[in-house]
Amino acid sequence: MARNLLVRCSYCGTAYHGFQIQKNGDTVAARLMEAIFQVTGEASPTIGCSRTDAGVHAREYFFNFHTGAKISSERLPAALNAHLPYDIAVTACREVPEDFHARYRAVGKEYCYFIHNSPVRDPFCESLKYHYRYPLDEKLLDHAAKWFVGTHDFSAFCSAGSSVKDTVRTITEARVSREGELVLFTVRGTGFLYNMVRIMAGTLLGVAEGKLSAQEIPDIINSCDRSRAGITAPAHGLYLNRVFYTWEEFETLPGR
Amino acid sequence: MARNLLVRCSYCGTAYHGFQIQKNGDTVAARLMEAIFQVTGEASPTIGCSRTDAGVHAREYFFNFHTGAKISSERLPAALNAHLPYDIAVTACREVPEDFHARYRAVGKEYCYFIHNSPVRDPFCESLKYHYRYPLDEKLLDHAAKWFVGTHDFSAFCSAGSSVKDTVRTITEARVSREGELVLFTVRGTGFLYNMVRIMAGTLLGVAEGKLSAQEIPDIINSCDRSRAGITAPAHGLYLNRVFYTWEEFETLPGR
Numbered sequence: 001m002a003r004n005l006l007v008r009c010s011y012c013g014t015a016y017h018g019f020q021i022q023k024n025g026d027t028v029a030a031r032l033m034e035a036i037f038q039v040t041g042e043a044s045p046t047i048g049c050s051r052t053d054a055g056v057h058a059r060e061y062f063f064n065f066h067t068g069a070k071i072s073s074e075r076l077p078a079a080l081n082a083h084l085p086y087d088i089a090v091t092a093c094r095e096v097p098e099d100f101h102a103r104y105r106a107v108g109k110e111y112c113y114f115i116h117n118s119p120v121r122d123p124f125c126e127s128l129k130y131h132y133r134y135p136l137d138e139k140l141l142d143h144a145a146k147w148f149v150g151t152h153d154f155s156a157f158c159s160a161g162s163s164v165k166d167t168v169r170t171i172t173e174a175r176v177s178r179e180g181e182l183v184l185f186t187v188r189g190t191g192f193l194y195n196m197v198r199i200m201a202g203t204l205l206g207v208a209e210g211k212l213s214a215q216e217i218p219d220i221i222n223s224c225d226r227s228r229a230g231i232t233a234p235a236h237g238l239y240l241n242r243v244f245y246t247w248e249e250f251e252t253l254p255g256r
Numbered sequence: 257m258a259r260n261l262l263v264r265c266s267y268c269g270t271a272y273h274g275f276q277i278q279k280n281g282d283t284v285a286a287r288l289m290e291a292i293f294q295v296t297g298e299a300s301p302t303i304g305c306s307r308t309d310a311g312v313h314a315r316e317y318f319f320n321f322h323t324g325a326k327i328s329s330e331r332l333p334a335a336l337n338a339h340l341p342y343d344i345a346v347t348a349c350r351e352v353p354e355d356f357h358a359r360y361r362a363v364g365k366e367y368c369y370f371i372h373n374s375p376v377r378d379p380f381c382e383s384l385k386y387h388y389r390y391p392l393d394e395k396l397l398d399h400a401a402k403w404f405v406g407t408h409d410f411s412a413f414c415s416a417g418s419s420v421k422d423t424v425r426t427i428t429e430a431r432v433s434r435e436g437e438l439v440l441f442t443v444r445g446t447g448f449l450y451n452m453v454r455i456m457a458g459t460l461l462g463v464a465e466g467k468l469s470a471q472e473i474p475d476i477i478n479s480c481d482r483s484r485a486g487i488t489a490p491a492h493g494l495y496l497n498r499v500f501y502t503w504e505e506f507e508t509l510p511g512r
Contacts, residue, residue: 012379057380077376086382120333123268124313124384126342 005073006064006096007032007080008253012087013057014127014236020051028052028088032063035083039076040069049102049243050109053195055127055235059112060242064102092253100247108172108244109192113185113201113237122181129182130201130237136183136208141176144207144214145185147221148174148200154193155224157203159232162194167224169193176204186241198232206230261329262320262352263288263336264509268343269313270383270492276307284308284344288319291339295332296325305358305499306365309451311383311491315368316498320358348509356503364428364500365448369441369457369493378437385438386457386493392439392464397432400463400470401441403477404430404456410449411480413459415488418450423480425449432460442497451488459486 009032017025021033029046036044044065052058071079073093080090116122116129117136148171155167173188185201203220206212212220212230220228265288273281277289285302292300300321308314327335329349336346372378372385373392404427411423429444441457459476462468468476468486476484 010379081376086377087379089377089379091376120337120347121342121345123266123343123345128380 002066002068004064004066004096004098004100005076006062006094006100006102007076007090008092009061009063009088009090010059011057011061011089012128013052013055015085015087017054018052018056019048019058019061025054028061029063031084031088032080035080036065036067038083039071039079040067042067042069047102049106050240052240053198053235053238056238056240057128057236058240061240062102062106062243062245064096064100091255094253096247105245105247106243107246108188108190109240110173110186110188110242110244111192111197112239112241113187113197113233114239115183115185115201115237116181117178117183118181127236130234132183132205134208136178138176138178138183140214141183141185141204141208144204144217145174145176145187145200147214147217148187152221153224154196154221156220156226156229157196157199158193158226159195159199160226164193167193169196174200188242195232198235198238199226199229201230201233201237203230205233258322258324260320260322260352260354260356261332262318262350262356262358263332263346264348265317265319265344265346266315267313267317267345268384269308269311271341271343273310274308274312275304275314275317281310284317285319287340287344288336291336292321292323294339295327295335296323298323298325303358305362306496308496309454309491309494312494312496313384313492314496317496318358318362318499318501320352320356347511350509352503361501361503362499363502364444364446365496366429366442366444366498366500367448367453368495368497369443369453369489370495371439371441371457371493372437373434373439374437383492386490388439388461390464392434394432394434394439396470397439397441397460397464400460400473401430401432401443401456403470403473404443408477409480410452410477412476412482412485413452413455414449414482415451415455416482420449423449425452430456444498454488454491454494455482455485457486457489457493461489462486 019028021029032046046063049062076093077090114129116131121131151170154169171189275284277285288302302319305318332349333346370385372387377387407426410425427445
């Protein structure tokens with residue numbers, strides 16, 4: 001009898017062409033499938049909670065896969081970690097109902113965009129934070145970010161190449177804070193379009209640079225015109241930070 | 257008239273065979289000399305405050321060099337940074353007296369050894385912290401570290417291959433603290449022998465594992481026997497953290 005296992009992991013995206021398996025280029029899913037094969041002897045497809053772009057990181061990521069193998073969900077994380085590269089770490093596993101789907105059942109996600117804001121770069125985090133050398137006023141950016149909250153057609157914040165038809169999304173929380181030289185944009189919502197958080201971050205940087213005013217953001221959203229929003233901020237500042245499910249046992253995962 | 261410039265930098269040591277120039281392998285000093293040549297047109301030797309091993313990092317490092325070039329010490333950091341790789345960053349520069357020598361004039365140094373203490377590895381810091389998966393009691397280790405303080409012959413904490421004859425050093429401060437999953441060993445002293453901090457860190461891990469008791473540390477020091485101390489902990493957990501000079505203008509450097 002096949003079980004359906006939900007697995008939590010985190011990964012540094014620097015070396016990967018995103019999560020999702022593709023023909024050319026190493027991916028997180030390919031490494032996970034390889035480790036699952038080593039542990040179970042089965043070639044089980046991994047169903048990820050989200051596609052992430054090349055270079056994007058995940059502090060918390062969920063995927064599920066079906067297996068006939070006997071290994072307990074408690075032992076699986078250490079078993080998979082023994083077969084995974086250092087930059088992918090499995091942190092928890094739970095058996096879930098047969099029809100549980102890591103993407104369809106996700107009811108919300110939180111992304112963080114990390115900006116190292118200093119005149120001088122930090123030699124320790126080239127691929128882990130976006131270095132921005134000019135002063136940033138986090139209060140101004142926090143004020144600007146509040147305009148993202150609500151249910152809107154976010155097509156102005158969606159890169160070309162997306163095949164999604166319904167571009168309405170609900171953002172439940174958006175804030176910008178500072179800890180020393182780290183400026184952090186956190187955004188939580190029920191779903192996100194292709195590159196949406198990176199374009200939001202780029203738009204906030206446009207506000208910081210005076211190219212846009214915070215008050216223009218509602219107009220930019222209403223315009224549904226990608227060219228009016230800011231740049232797509234670089235991938236390496238972006239982290240999928242948390243994923244939410246309405247599943248009662250979910251809160252028993254360690255670290256929740 | 258040649259000036260003597262003292263430069264502060266920080267670097268991630270992962271890609272380098274230590275600070276000091278060598279025939280085989282890329283070094284921090286080689287990259288700095290290259291950048292200095294680009295800026296000044298001169299092949300000036302860099303006089304470093306310390307040799308660091310391959311893979312060891314520096315959050316603060318000083319070197320000096322002599323130059324006949326006209327560039328101001330205020331402009332030099334940005335000029336050098338433009339010619340340095342991302343993992344080396346110059347943060348300040350001051351003109352110093354002709355005879356100032358970054359190594360001989362250093363009166364103290366502080367090293368930090370970073371341990372990521374968690375059953376599961378952190379995919380974001382493979383080369384930046386030493387991953388130790390078993391529980392560590394930071395209070396026990398802090399107690400053990402106190403035995404290092406004082407003026408001792410530290411030859412039990414010196415790797416073979418060192419040509420130093422005087423192996424007496426003074427440790428002014430040694431402590432172990434925890435912030436969440438990060439366990440930090442900080443040690444300050446007037447000077448350090450080859451691999452001394454890494455052997456101290458390895459000895460503390462030996463105490464954590466019950467291979468040694470904290471109370472044995474004075475005996476190990478007195479034995480002058482390298483084989484009685486712990487392992488040489490891996491290079492990638494070690495950071496040169498601060499360097500001290502008795503030079504009045506030193507305290508005017510940004511960030512002091």
